[in-house]
Amino acid sequence: MSKKAPVQKNDYIDEAVFEDLTHDGNGVTKVDGYPLFVPNALPGEEGRVKVVKTSKGYGFGRLSERTKDSPFRQEPPCPIYRECGGCQIQHMTYEGQLEAKEKNVKAVMQRIGKLHDLHVHPVLGMEEPWRYRNKAQVPVGEKDGRFVAGFYQKRSHEIIDMDKCIIQYEKNDEVIQHVKEVCEKLEVRPYDEKNHKGTLRHIMTRTAYTTGEVMVVLVTRTPELPHKKAIVDALIENIEGLKSVVHNVNSKRTNVIMGDTTRVLWGEEVIHDYIGDVKFAISARSFYQVNPEQTKVLYDKALEYADLQGEETVIDAYCGIGTISLFLAQKAKKVYGVEIVPQAIEDAKQNAELNGMANVEFKAGPAEVVIPDWYKEGIKADVLVVDPPRKGCDEALLNTILAMKPKRVVYVSCNPATLARDLRILEDGGYKTAEVQPVDMFPQTMHCEAVAKIELVE
Template sequence: MKPVTKNDRLSVYVEDLTHDGAGVAKVEGYPLFIKDALPGETVTVHVLKTLKSYGFAKLISIEEKSVDRIDAPCPVFEICGGCQLQHLSYAGQLKYKEKVVRDAMARLGKLPDVPVHPVKGMDNPWRYRNKSQIPFGMDDGRVVAGFYQPRSHRIADTDICLIQTPEADTLMASLKRNLQDMGIEPYEEKTHRGMLRHVVLRKGRVTGELMVVLVTKKQKFPQAERAVEAIRAALPDVTSIMQNVNGDKTNVIFGNDTINLWGKDIIEDRIGDVRFEISARSFYQVNPEQTEVLYGQALDYAGLTGSETVIDAYCGIGTISLFLAQRAKFVMGVEIVPQAIEDAKRNADLNGFTNTLFEAGPAEEVIPRWYKDGKEADVLVVDPPRKGCDEALLQTMLEQKPQRIVYVSCNPATLARDLRILEDGGYRTQEVQPVDMFPQTTHVECVAWLTR
């Protein structure tokens, strides 16, 4: 028998936050998830839905506020899905993220004694995103742009976003004003009609170079010249204007074909002393300031003296590999996406590194072949996607037995799961350092250091 029913009105105490930032209160052990409620608060809620093991409730009023509650500065915070924690002070956000990592280590990894350090945060946790992906659409006859509402593809219309660059705000507002005058129809996902799907802006944090990518449904784009003029008028310092074509019925942003409309094909940026060329579709960390902190931590944990061979098992365009190559004897990077490997080779040449090797393919196939050919690693670095390491790669790591593993993770849950597997296979997790790459959101990245 559930202790609450739909439409109940209750006063509850909020104990915790979920992974997506909802408050958690318990009624006789039954969890209620409450959007916008914070730990330490006593709140009145209206029960919206009850399932077998948990329910959802709407926040009606706050009887006792958390000391960490602040007024969210963004005008569309309540309806936008981009941020979840603007109503929580930044100090409170860092405490919450440290707890998320500690809980994952203890509960999922069965590693309660592994040292988890306080989260390395930002001095200014705003305007940090160097890449904005802005959907455009129509609403009641007017052009709208902004970011998607939670768990939907409805656009939360806005002219500003406080975690993206001011240039992205300028571009978004300008195109919204001028799109209809230019005869460009925003794309409609349900009907698959319209031309302009997304506008992507990328900025080099160190160089200041700007790239704008117009993602269109068709390659034939009669208004391209007028669009270029409008973008250059809004952003006089723009470096590159590209068109990417995506004609598929999909919510994936980019298609396969990219065309230069004006300026350079790439922009350049630096992380620390390493230069990177960034194309329209290149993967590049969206918070370069904290990326330098994250990769610096990975470099420290690698413990390089100049005599080591390192394998980077999810190397992407070579960002971590080239950071490591500054101190390693030799670095070998493997990545399943061939285009990323071409980018990695180009970035190695750009920086004059001659101590790197990059190969496209599944890491769990390429790495054993390298070992068979005598290319053994002292240090193995992994930076997998949110789902964590491939099971076959974990087995490969245990078979090849590198002395030291550095695990860079964007998901504490899968990190803890994989650390447990590596521990059971003969490794020990020395420590975990969380880094706040995405302030105002629930995401937290970690670097873990393991030794045999």
């Protein structure tokens, strides 16, 4: 017989004490060991909670009264923070955010990785943790007959109209307002998600950190964009630094933003940006880190952990458009990059050419297939770098690493939980995790990147 939860819906907890934060920024309080997740509550706070939902292993509550505040509590500076789902912890000072992220990384290393003596450094944060995102993509809709564009309300598909977002570059705010105004004026119909009607689904814009070049992508449900010449002319006139206007077609009923068809309406197919001394061409579909200032911090740390002396062969699994590969190629003898997305590999090759780097080779395919093939061909890495998606490394790739035995593995992670899981596998296979450095790429959210330095035990 399953154990009944110690609280039920509509119960009140009069003296709730919050001890932790979840990965999506909810406070955690416990009743007889049963966790309740409560929005807008911080560790160290106390208050009265109404239970709003329960399941077998955990429940959700609403804070009806706070009786004790955290020293890290602050008034969120964004006027729509309470409604918008873009940020999770603006009600926490930046000092508190960094402390919470460090605690979270340490906790998963111990709980999931069983790495109790691992040295986890304090999080490398930003001097100015606002206006850091170089890319904005906002859904478009209609509300009370008005054209709206903004992020979705928390736990809904209701668009919160906004004229600025204080974690985005100001330039991106400006671009989105221009697109809204011109499309509303020309009566381009916003997308109606419920009925799958209308034209404009999303506005995406990228602004390059170092060059200031701007790309605008208009995502439509229909194959044609009405008044496209008038739209393009208006954007050229109003947006300084505009280099590219792109039309993407997504005719499916889906939450995925981009469709398969992309064409340039005006200007270049790419904009250019630099990370350190390395130049990158970025297309509408390219994966490129959204916080360039902290990307440099992250990649510098990866390069330090790789400890390249100029004679090493490096393999970069999950290489994307070659961002880390080219960074490493500045110091390595030879770098091999592999990535499952063929278009990303084409971009990576172009980026190598753009930088005149001849010591890099890229191949499209799954890392867990390509790297063993390279190994059979006699290509053996001295250093192997992984930067996997949130689900972590494929098991076959981890087995290949253990078979290949590179001297060092540098693991760049966007999910500390899967990093901890994979570190445990590598440790059990003869490696030792020397240290982990968390890097705050996403201030005002609970997301945290980390780089691990892993060494073969001789």
